[in-house]
Amino acid sequence: MIEATGVKKAYPGRPVLRGVDLMAQDGETLAIIGGSGCGKSTFLKCVIGLVRPDEGCIKVDGTDITQLTREADIAKYRRRFGYLFQEAALFDSLSVWENVTFGLRYLTNIPASRYRAIAKDKLALVGLKDVEDMRPSELSGGMKKRVALARAIAAEPTYILYDEPTTGLDPIMSDVINDLILDLQKVLKTTAIVVTHDMKSAYKVASRIAMIHEGRVLASASPETIKTTNDPYVRQFVDGLSHGPIKMKLKDFEPETVAAGVGKAGAR
Amino acid sequence: MNGSWGKASVVEDFGREAMAISESVGRFTFLVRSTAAWMLRAPIEWRQVLNQMLRIGVESLPVTTMTTFFTGMVLALQTGASSKHFFNEPLFVGTVVSFAMVMELAPVMTALVVSGRAGAAIAAELGTMKVTEQIDALYTLGTDPVRYLVIPRVLAFLMVLPILTVVADFSGVFGGWVVAYVKLGIPTSVYISDIFDNMEIRHFMHGFLKTFVFASIISFISCFKGITTTGGAEGVGKSTTAAVVLSMASVLIIDYFVTAILSAVGIT
Numbered sequence: 144m145i146e147a148t149g150v151k152k153a154y155p156g157r158p159v160l161r162g163v164d165l166m167a168q169d170g171e172t173l174a175i176i177g178g179s180g181c182g183k184s185t186f187l188k189c190v191i192g193l194v195r196p197d198e199g200c201i202k203v204d205g206t207d208i209t210q211l212t213r214e215a216d217i218a219k220y221r222r223r224f225g226y227l228f229q230e231a232a233l234f235d236s237l238s239v240w241e242n243v244t245f246g247l248r249y250l251t252n253i254p255a256s257r258y259r260a261i262a263k264d265k266l267a268l269v270g271l272k273d274v275e276d277m278r279p280s281e282l283s284g285g286m287k288k289r290v291a292l293a294r295a296i297a298a299e300p301t302y303i304l305y306d307e308p309t310t311g312l313d314p315i316m317s318d319v320i321n322d323l324i325l326d327l328q329k330v331l332k333t334t335a336i337v338v339t340h341d342m343k344s345a346y347k348v349a350s351r352i353a354m355i356h357e358g359r360v361l362a363s364a365s366p367e368t369i370k371t372t373n374d375p376y377v378r379q380f381v382d383g384l385s386h387g388p389i390k391m392k393l394k395d396f397e398p399e400t401v402a403a404g405v406g407k408a409g410a411r
Numbered sequence: 412m413n414g415s416w417g418k419a420s421v422v423e424d425f426g427r428e429a430m431a432i433s434e435s436v437g438r439f440t441f442l443v444r445s446t447a448a449w450m451l452r453a454p455i456e457w458r459q460v461l462n463q464m465l466r467i468g469v470e471s472l473p474v475t476t477m478t479t480f481f482t483g484m485v486l487a488l489q490t491g492a493s494s495k496h497f498f499n500e501p502l503f504v505g506t507v508v509s510f511a512m513v514m515e516l517a518p519v520m521t522a523l524v525v526s527g528r529a530g531a532a533i534a535a536e537l538g539t540m541k542v543t544e545q546i547d548a549l550y551t552l553g554t555d556p557v558r559y560l561v562i563p564r565v566l567a568f569l570m571v572l573p574i575l576t577v578v579a580d581f582s583g584v585f586g587g588w589v590v591a592y593v594k595l596g597i598p599t600s601v602y603i604s605d606i607f608d609n610m611e612i613r614h615f616m617h618g619f620l621k622t623f624v625f626a627s628i629i630s631f632i633s634c635f636k637g638i639t640t641t642g643g644a645e646g647v648g649k650s651t652t653a654a655v656v657l658s659m660a661s662v663l664i665i666d667y668f669v670t671a672i673l674s675a676v677g678i679t
Contacts, residue, residue: 188547191550191551192550193547193550193551214555218553218555221550221551221553222553224551225551226548226551228544228547228548229544230543230544232543232544232545232547232548233545233548234540234545234548235539235545245552246551246552246553246554248553248554249552249553249554250552250553294552298552298553
């Protein structure tokens with residue numbers, strides 16, 4: 144179980160998380176939705192210990208990552224996680240099979256002679272065949288995401304964290320990735336947190352959806368409840384509307400003359 | 412009023428800059444300490460070390476050899492001309508060329524060329540890994556960028572730079588001989604006896620020991636600039652430039668102090 148309480152994080156001059164309280168029960172898939180820059184990826188990085196929160200605690204099976212200081216303890220904590228990065232983050236200098244089995248050397252005691260066979264199995268799980276010797280630069284965006292997924296599950300983690308798994312993919316490939324997430328959930332029986340702003344993906348893969356807005360959790364409910372909610376903030380986000388309580392600037396800067404002109408027109 | 416605001420702003424800017432520099436120094440020191448700790452704690456990735464030795468050594472060898480060959484030629488030409496001017500014949504050309512090359516020019520010029528060639532490549536590679544989240548991926552896969560990326564590069568530099576410098580010593584002295592024999596008409600036996608009548612092992616060691624200091628400077632600065640890159644492609648460019656400029660300046664500045672120390676302990 145992952146339990147976050149009062150998680151706060153600020154970058155110089157910019158608060159990102161202002162007190163996030165979230166829980167992911169064993170076996171569930173929690174989708175975190177929210178606009179760009181709302182802090183959902185930062186939260187995911189706090190969970191795996193890549194970013195240290197300024198305040199609050201994040202407990203995973205009773206271990207609080209915010210209290211761990213020794214590198215060995217943090218590495219041991221991270222062992223239970225698989226992490227899918229937004230841009231796949233495959234190692235350019237290694238082949239596909241070396242990428243998939245990279246973590247096995249450090250996370251498991253499996254002999255190196257078995258790595259290639261394991262890579263083949265994991266790649267088959269994500270629907271890839273005969274790509275073991277290719278380089279990441281030879282793969283399409285969707286294939287890179289699948290290889291990254293195979294790498295994330297290679298050491299058989301208890302928790303899988305997905306950072307924008309469908310971003311940058313076409314709608315069909317996005318759906319394929321969603322199906323893969325569901326399949327892996329059934330096969331591996333893991334607990335997952337999926338950070339996304341793709342509502343179709345969130346509805347499909349999640350057993351619960353939480354929305355983060357301005358660094359706080361605005362709502363947390365089942366996909367069915369989120370679909371029919373009357374909360375104006377959640378409604379605006381899930382319907383993808385530019386007008387509503389969530390204010391998005393059209394431009395960061397508008398010339399004064401234009402602004403004045405608009406003002407005059409409004410006065411008339 | 413404006414004046415006091417201006418002064419406050421200058422003081423603020425100065426303070427911010429001083430804070431940034433001291434933070435960088437602290438993080439650099441932490442990287443060096445962390446490298447030493449990982450070397451003692453975990454097995455060294457010898458395959459990575461070998462890869463880096465090949466990349467740094469083999470790719471830099473032609474350019475360092477050519478550079479020092481021509482430097483030796485210029486030295487012989489200048490020495491011969493000066494000697495002719497004062498003594499009416501070219502005296503001690505072999506002595507001047509060999510002492511200058513072995514004690515100073517070969518180590519420094521090799522270090523400068525390698526920092527421009529391999530140091531830049533390291534900063535660009537690690538910088539790209541940082542902005543594409545590959546460094547974060549290393550953490551999630553159970554290892555540490557210091558262990559997997561920094562240590563192999565530092566060790567490779569420490570092993571390769573002395574070898575490149577010894578080759579550069581010979582290349583420079585050979586360049587000097589070409590000019591001495593062809594242009595100045597000095598017999599080969601005279602050129603060689605000019606060298607070996609005066610040079611002792613401590614003169615060679617003076618230049619050779621410097622290369623370990625230079626290797627440490629270039630490798631740590633390049634790795635540090637790479638793994639602290641921020642800001643996408645533009646950031647990678649800035650880090651690469653900073654790595655080269657800082658490495659070259661540090662080599663030239665620290666060369667003075669190393670020379671002074673070696674002279675003080677009699678290795679000169």
